[in-house]
Amino acid sequence: MAVTKRNRRQARQHAFQVIYAHEFHDEPSAVSYPDGEEQGNMDTTYATAIVDGVLAHVTELDAIIQEHSLKRKVEHLDKVDRSVLRLAIWEMKFSPEPLDPSIAINEAIQLAKDFGSDNSYKLVNGILDGVVKGK
Numbered sequence: 001m002a003v004t005k006r007n008r009r010q011a012r013q014h015a016f017q018v019i020y021a022h023e024f025h026d027e028p029s030a031v032s033y034p035d036g037e038e039q040g041n042m043d044t045t046y047a048t049a050i051v052d053g054v055l056a057h058v059t060e061l062d063a064i065i066q067e068h069s070l071k072r073k074v075e076h077l078d079k080v081d082r083s084v085l086r087l088a089i090w091e092m093k094f095s096p097e098p099l100d101p102s103i104a105i106n107e108a109i110q111l112a113k114d115f116g117s118d119n120s121y122k123l124v125n126g127i128l129d130g131v132v133k134g135k
Contacts, residue, residue, distance in 0.1 A: 009107065010042040012087065015050035016111050020083040022055065054090045061086045064093070068130035077123075080116040084108050084124050089131060101132040 054061065062074045065085050074082065088108035091099040099107075105128045112120040 007041050007043040008046060011044065011047035012050065012091075012107055013111065013114075014042060015047045015054070016083055016087055016115070018047075018051045019054050019087055020079060020115075023079040023083060049095070050087060050090065053094055054086050057090060057094050058086065060094070061089050064089050064131060065127060068127045078117065078120065081112065081120050081123055084111045084116065084120070085127055087111070088124070088128055092131070101128075105129070105132070 062082075065077070065082070066074045069077065077085075085108070088104045091107075092101050092104045105125065108124050108128055109121045112124040116124070
């Protein structure tokens with residue numbers, strides 16, 4: 001199967017949902033998924049890499065988020081926003097094949113618009129912009 005932009009977007013969305021589900025469970029094995037969740041042409045290898053990578057680097061990711069979240073502590077951020085930020089920063093900084101920051105930010109903004117509150121995308125954009133610019 002050829003990897004396409006759509007395959008990666010589906011993989012990223014699935015990975016986000018898994019990462020978000022982990023916000024509610026201490027044990028990874030406690031997270032369950034509906035049957036048929038991994039259908040279609042999704043790049044399941046990439047989705048798994050994102051989830052495993054984010055969960056393995058949560059401490060480092062949260063430290064980066066905290067450094068650029070001047071008004072709120074990471075633990076007080078909305079769970080959707082925190083999950084989106086972790087995913088995007090992992091893709092830019094920890095992935096074996098780092099994603100171009102502009103693509104990572106655009107994808108994160110789309111996830112924030114799709115799953116977050118009305119203003120989630122602004123927060124996500126601001127923090128990720130700071131991460132990229134090293135502010």
